[in-house]
Amino acid sequence: MGLKDELTTFCHDVFHSKWETTEGRKVPDEDSKLTLKNTAITIEGTVLYADLDGSTAMVDGYKNWFAAEIYKTYLYCCARIIAAQDGVVTAYDGDRVMAVFIGDSKNTNAVKAALKIKWAVDQIIMPKLKARGYANCNFDLKHVTGIDTCSLFVAKTGARGANDLVWVGRAANYAAKLTSMPSSYTYITASVYNKLADEAKFTNGKSMWETVKWDKFNNDTIYRSSWHWSFV
Structure with missing residues (x-):
């Protein structure tokens, strides 16, 4: 089968096959029983995106090894804190991390x-x-x-x-858009x-x-905080 025929068959199957969905009781990962066919897991989840701001300027204005050290320390702290709060990291995307809580x-x-995470930035990463x-x-x-948060x-x-897994639902989209604030x-x-x-x-x-x-998106009322949560 040529590439054109393969792609045509795949698209036809996706658009014509019924979806098989199961209710998730844990955060799905790449080892979940999901296939490239129309299988899905539904789950009530809260999505967190933590994103470095100004990373382009950092990469342009500082040595590459310095930028790498910032990425490594920030993303490591995010991942460990998320896990400590019973969240699951579902993706890294350059200078940001996505996590799901259930x-x-x-x-x-x-x-x-x-x-x-804010406390770790102010009290651990920057002092070090x-x-x-x-x-x-x-x-x-x-x-x-x-x-x-949403289904x-x-x-x-x-x-x-x-x-990879795609997380369809408002929460994934909104959480990511909020990081542009x-x-x-x-x-x-x-x-x-x-x-x-x-x-x-x-x-x-x-x-x-x-x-x-x-006002940069849909003019909804949202909430913001400059507070941090200390931990030892």
């Missing part, structure tokens, strides 16, 4: 992870960077985290030997905020969040 506390856990004593280095690590439809895409904040949708435990909303009776309009 369960009754998924929104609170995701928000705690975001606020802990400055302690290294790089000459004439005025680098300031800026980052943004976005979080949304996710997870399918396998790509080709045999080169495939001004840096140094954690941004969450109203769907996430309304399901947060009070411990992730208030500190000593003071709100950690302020409402803003998402």
Whole structure:
């Protein structure tokens, strides 16, 4: 079969085959029983995107090994914090990480992870960077985290030997778009905020969040926080 015939057959099968869906009880990964045919897993999940801001300027303005050290320390801290909050890293995309949280506390856990990532940047990564004593280095690590929640439809895409999972649903899209907002904040949708435990909303009776309009996208009301969550 030639390449044209193979692609034609594949597209025909996708558009004409019925979907077989199962309800997920854990975050799907590449080892899940998903195929390149029309199989999918549905799951109620909260999606977190943590993204470095200004990475293009960093790559253009600093040595390649310096940029690599920033990527490595930031993404490692993100991944470990996400896991500690019962989240699962589902993808790395250059200078950002995507994670999914499930369960009754998924929104609170995701928000705690975001606020802990901010603490790690301010209290671990940057102090260690400055302690290294790089000459004439005025680098300031800026980052943004976005979080949304919804029902996710997870399918396998790509080709045999080169495939990945696609997370279909508003949350994956919105969480990613929120990272284009001004840096140094954690941004969450109203769907996430309304399901947060009070411990992730208030500190000593003071709100950690302020409402803003998402004027760069759909003008919805969203919430942002400049607070962090310390840990030892």
